[in-house]
Amino acid sequence: MLIDIDLRSVMMVSVLLGILFSGGLLAARTYHDGRIRASMTIWASGMLLQPLAWALIALRGQIPDYLSIVFGNSLSVLAFALFAHALRRMHEHSTVPRLVYALSAAVFIGLSADVLVVHQPQWRVFGLSLLIAVFLFQVARETLAGPWRVQQAGVQLTAAVFFFGAGVMVFRLVYEGFFATAPREVFAPTVLQSVVFVYAALAPVIASFGYVLICNEQTVADLRRMAATDPLTGLFNRRPFEQMGEKLIADAARKRRPLALLIIDVDHFKQFNDTYGHAVGDAVLQRLADVLQAQLRGADLIGRMGGEEFAALLPDTGASHALQVAERLREAVDALEVRSVGVVVRIQVSIGLAMLDENAIHDDEPGELLAALTREADLAMYAAKRAGRNRVEVAF
Structure with missing residues (x-):
């Protein structure tokens, strides 16, 4: 059952999977060039941030709260921002997703204010859930914003991961705002905490599988386009x-x-x-x-x-x-x-x-x-x- 899950163990598994997956992406990028290679580099950077983020969060109580709460959560959110950036780079946009990065900065500022000044854990969870819900919804929109067909399996899987996460955060927001009676220990094995932590641990890995599918689909589309067009003029053969x-x-x-x-x-x-x-x-x-x-x-x-x-x-x-x-x-x-x-x-x-x-x-x-x-x-x-x-x- 969800309530029997050891959340620290889930986090450690996420650390291992993040390191392995990012290493695989960095190795695979050598077989690509142009926008796909640049996109894979950005995505792999996000995957490398996840293990660091989870390591800081797992050390809660053993290291200063500013490192565990502020930097741990902020790095996790920044990793998702890099995912959005990678997807935008995939469809040849040189611009960065400013809104996504702005929301990441807002998370960092809000957490810093709470840990250093406000000291209201329940409001911290409430505000963080609101920001992350908006944030994940925007990342999902970025996934669907490319020129690729939305029925592609990779796009569907990746967008679904982010939309689901936004839904989880909205549910957490409602629960913490209207039904929670008292602050709980961060690693308390409640159903809601288990869902949140399992999602946060597995979402980057599942989204990365979808991202790899997008890369493969784009590579095939590029090869077809190259075969169909004259390299000198860019017109159809x-x-x-x-x-x-x-x-x-x-x-x-x-x-x-x-x-x-x-x-x-x-x-x-x-x-x-x-x-x-x-x-x-x-x-x-x-x-x-x-x-x-x-x-x-x-x-x-x-x-x-x-x-x-x-x-x-x-x-x-x-x-x-x-x-x-x-x-x-x-x-x-x-x-x-x-x-x-x-x-x-x-x-x-x-x-x-x-x-x-x-x-x-x-x-x-x-x-x-x-x-x-x-x-x-x-x-x-x-x-x-x-x-x-x-x-x-x-x-x-």
């Missing part, structure tokens, strides 16, 4: 462009909505590489990708099909509007100056425009529709080349 393009075409055919495809090819691109070197050629492609992303909508699909050829699918875009978009792109590129390795070059593009056949129906194979649309746009692009380049041609 041909295969993922075609996969997503087929979905857009299927949706357009089903709803009988217009859809346009642009094939964009840099004029005389080989001359840039031959004359100025590949560094200038790469700069040309990067700047062209920037122009495409700046000129097109978020709903439009853009990809690098290979070499100096790019493609853009424009859903819900009729022929006249698509022609306007193509001309706007051509003019934006024509006005572009590319500076690289001490030279300035101007570039131009030829654009082929093709519209999804109005007779296409949702039963038609999306892959075949996209292939046919690409052939038409390609032919129109080559027609623009033959007509003098730096122009837009429409497939008929």
Whole structure:
């Protein structure tokens, strides 16, 4: 039963688990880089604080109260603040979670005031429970604030640990505020004390398991993203462009909505590489990708099909509007100056425009529709080349 639990033993087990888990995280971080490695370092730092915090709390009565009560509890809370910081760093935020750290500072100040001045243990427990409930709720929110899907197992587990802790603190707050009759010994084996101590001891370990799952899920997502995008321009490669393009075409055919495809090819691109070197050629492609992303909508699909050829699918875009978009792109590129390795070059593009056949129906194979649309746009692009380049041609 909970009331038979020796709380000091629970704390010592937590110390051992914290040391082992933090050591494992520090070893695992060597296999990662970038934001995941930085995040794991911060999380492991929090795990290392937990054993120190629990050691100070377990020595209550044998060391000064300021060390045991103030520093012990404050370090435990700071460890959870580092967890929130690690989660924010995971989703590429360079900022720190100020509210979480502010609440940690409030815990330290409040405990210091009580131990040194106020000397009201019951109010200390009441105030500490309130602050930690808000604190854990904020850490749980930080867990759910990333770009990751909330249905991921790691996110669910980690957030659940913190939300549960906030609930425990709220219950403790209500109990201490309305039902407690007298202060109790901190290690008294009551049901409520047992729940609080067992949670505080095991929550970092369970949350760390969830955090490891988040790291694994993010690593897999990063690998998929790297495989799907062109490392030079950051745009989709041909295969993922075609996969997503087929979905857009299927949706357009089903709803009988217009859809346009642009094939964009840099004029005389080989001359840039031959004359100025590949560094200038790469700069040309990067700047062209920037122009495409700046000129097109978020709903439009853009990809690098290979070499100096790019493609853009424009859903819900009729022929006249698509022609306007193509001309706007051509003019934006024509006005572009590319500076690289001490030279300035101007570039131009030829654009082929093709519209999804109005007779296409949702039963038609999306892959075949996209292939046919690409052939038409390609032919129109080559027609623009033959007509003098730096122009837009429409497939008929």
